[in-house]
Amino acid sequence: MTMHNPIDTARETLKQLTLRKLLPTPDNFERLYCEIAGVEPESQKSKLAELLFNAFEKLPVTDSSYKIALTKLRKAIQDEKWELVPQLVMDLSVLHQRSRELNQHWGSLILDLIKAWDTRNPEMGQRYKQSALERVVATFGNNPQELNDKLGNLVKNWLQPEMPAAAAEPPGSTSSDTAAAEAPAGSASAANDSSAWRDVLEYALRYGIAPRLLHYPDLLPQLEEVQLQLKDCSTDSQLTEFFPKLRSFLIRLELLSQEDERLVAGLANLMRLMLQNVAELNRGDSYLVGQISSLQAILAQPNISIQHIYHLESSLKEVIHKQGSLRSSLDEATDSLRALLDTFLSKLSLMSSGTGQFQQRLREHSERIRAAHDGEALNGIMQDLLHDTASMQDNLQSSQQELQGAKQEVESAQSRIRELENALEAASAKIKEDQLTGAYNRRGLEEHFTREISRAERSGQPLSVALLDVDNFKQVNDSFGHLTGDNVLKYLVDMIRHSVRASDIVGRFGGEEFIVLLPDTAAAEAVDLMQRLQRELTKNFFLTGSEKLVVTFSAGVAEWHRGEQDIDVIERADRVMYQAKLAGKNRTLSAES
Template sequence: MSELKNPSEIAREALKRLAARQLAPTPANYQACYNEIANLPNVAPFPEPSLRQLAAALVARNEAQEKALAVLDAEIGRRSWHGVQEALIAFTNAAGGPGKEAGTIFVPNPLPALALPKDFTAKLARLVEGVLPALGDDNPRIPEMASDFLAALRQPELDLPCVQDKLASFSHQISFAAEEQVEIRDALLNLLHLIIENIGELVLDDSWLKGQVDGLLAAVAPPLTLRHLDDMGRRLRDVMAKQSEAKNRTVVAQEELRQMLAAFIERLSTMSESSGTFQGRLEESAERIGKVTRIEELAPLLREVIAATRNMAEDTAQARDQLKGLQDKVLATEAELVQLHLELDSASAMARHDPLTDALNRKGLDEALEREIASVRRKETPLAVCLLDIDNFKRLNDSLGHAVGDQALIYLADLARKCMRSTDTLARYGGEEFVILMPDTPLELGIETMVRLQRELTRNLFMSGKEKLLITFSAGVAQLATGETGKEAIRRADQAMYLAKRSGKNRVLGG
């Protein structure tokens, strides 16, 4: 085959064979394919790592051996078998020393057993198993290589060079897969942004979808979290239901308007016809009056004109009343459509969020609790549930007004969000009460987190006009127990919060 192809053709054929066999594009695999196509012997690759381990295990006993080890290191770097052999011979021949004859062959200490800590190999195996789902299933070679690597890693006698080779091949393969997944995600996000922005552009009444479009754009902005996407999905389902209701009512209203317009046109036609008849009768009466020769003949004609005029007046009044009724129905339908639009505008924000603080409301909290508890049961991880209550909030409302109280609630919610992780959940539980869900957080860490939030409130005073106000809160923290419901955990946190209030306020206690 080498006579039929030049080196560049053999190289291209080797790359095709790598792809056809779904082999990792490592130098060793490429060399094997190249040698196979070129009918060349497939010599094993130079084992530089193993030779360096051997050189590291050799102990120099004199100056000559030190020089031999330096030569050995250089020859390994040049990947020269002959040089390695000469250096090893020189090292053994230089083993003569005190009490030993020159030329005596020195047998070095045996290579130390190569082993990794069991917990390290177990963690490495879990890392590989955790990475696999994120790489997708487009390339069947990846799970196959992962299986080979895990099998080598779990052998009773660990073959470290073999594990290193398999890890290198696997990591090289997943680097391509990871890059592809990132590109796919970025492309999908860009496409989603375009779709959302085009929806906003195509809607004639921007107020209809402004809240939904803004929310979607915020949800798909990096960093992405499943929590934000799930929440946005639920909000959109509510909005879609409201839109469906509005659409059905709009169709009915349009049909009513169409019928009213048809009746209006028909009534105009009738009025026009009546006017034409009345005009004709007036002209006929005028012509007959012109032919009257006696006064007795004039009275019947006048009675006919008066009767026709009366009928025309009655028809006109009736038409006016009917048109007024149609106008009233049109105005009522328009008002109903405006109200539907207003309800739709606020549907997304009001579905699961508190309109004042933009934290979750009670309905949103119930769904978040259900989701977090399911995650706790599945992953067996802790969940800290915190309930905080602003101290002396009634006094703040009474002294400065409810508007200042509302601003204080907004201020606390905004500061809490800045101190929270992206995985935490903030919900308004009552008037001045908030609940914070902290997944993967034990009780002690949950208490520390709330104490840090108290310190942030102390450092960042609330501004009411030009007046600086110190806002504090008392909080209780409970860790979800086995078999416990979310409401029961909140109740324990509420009891701890009550004790914190009784203990002097501005405290955090565990429940």
């Protein structure tokens, strides 16, 4: 039937609901109403839901999670499960926001970062990568979006170092860092339809520059003025007025930063002079040599990183604590020696006093002998003389025994003092040792390298360097834990020390890399030595629980050439060591062949 009067149609709809025994729900009422009115019922799907679905479908998002959520939304709309729609819409909004913020998902980015970290390149060593990664994380760690972008750029830079732009531009920096202050006024005309550029600049001022002005309170009012003017900046004329103020602010900030750099350099120079003066005034205190030389080595570096300072601070605390205990024992031994010397002098004084009294008695006996007139008087004088002589002999024997005992105690105290002084020197030298393996650390290695290069220049004898890298060390850590990995490194150092000469120097270069300095050794001999060590390692198992591991390493050998610095030789050895890794590991190659 077809009815055109809405009231009649509604009345008939209620009647049909009763006759068909349907629940009087809005959906049933609408369906019957349209049927009675003879019109096509509108889709039961919500128009709002349809519009939302169409909007989300048009967004340029390729993420699989987003596509799955979009499919769920379509199915919920088709099945009229409206209670699911709000949550699905919120999920899609979150996924879309994430896709806008991140250029690359964290999972794939971390995998790419690990791959780029493990990829060796002669022009980009592990030290450079570590420094770049620390700088990016420290700078952008509080902003996930920027951190994601910068880490992505870092990975591209490591995987494609041959690109001039990537190599020339420091990690974590962008070409637009300084462009804002020098951009022409007309460059913003294309952005008049959007406030995106203004939001970006305001974000940079608020979160990039403002937190760094805590020590520059005079700049805060100028920054606030720049931020206020930026909010109202929408036309070319306003932009023309804005850029000079921004440029003025950035120039002032740069000048203050330069003052801070000069202040730090001045303090470093003062510290250097003070250390030099302390070293000159305390030449006899050999246990200070290690601490002073370590501080001087840090100050001599062109770029002092906070990691260097933290590492040195930790080492100095340990050494100072140990030296404090030893110094206390040394002071006690010195006081004991001083007391013994006082006793010695006191005994000598008593002996001298007793000798003087004995001489006085002898003079008295001599006068009595001259005055005696009979044998009985002489007999009495003789008895007194014998008594005085016996008493003097007893005193001398007693004093001799006491002096002999004091002498032994003095010698014992001197021996104890020498032991404590040697212990202090050893504690001072500990600052140059790797705490895990006992090999020399980077600081101690550099000191020995400089000494051996100087000796090789004077003597003309060869000096070879072997760079070792443990094979599959990451798999050992992943499979057996870092404690086992640490034990593997200590085991390798012990094997190296048993295989090399006492004059050879073993140092930990970083991570699982070690350097062996071989004085008076040509490259061919160094290769033979490393190959013998590799064969020895394959004959023995490293036991970890019930597992037996064969520890192997790849090595590169380079011979020092006149005019080279230590880093030059290490880099040549590192390149051939990398080739040994690619050639199958557990082998040694020479840079001289």
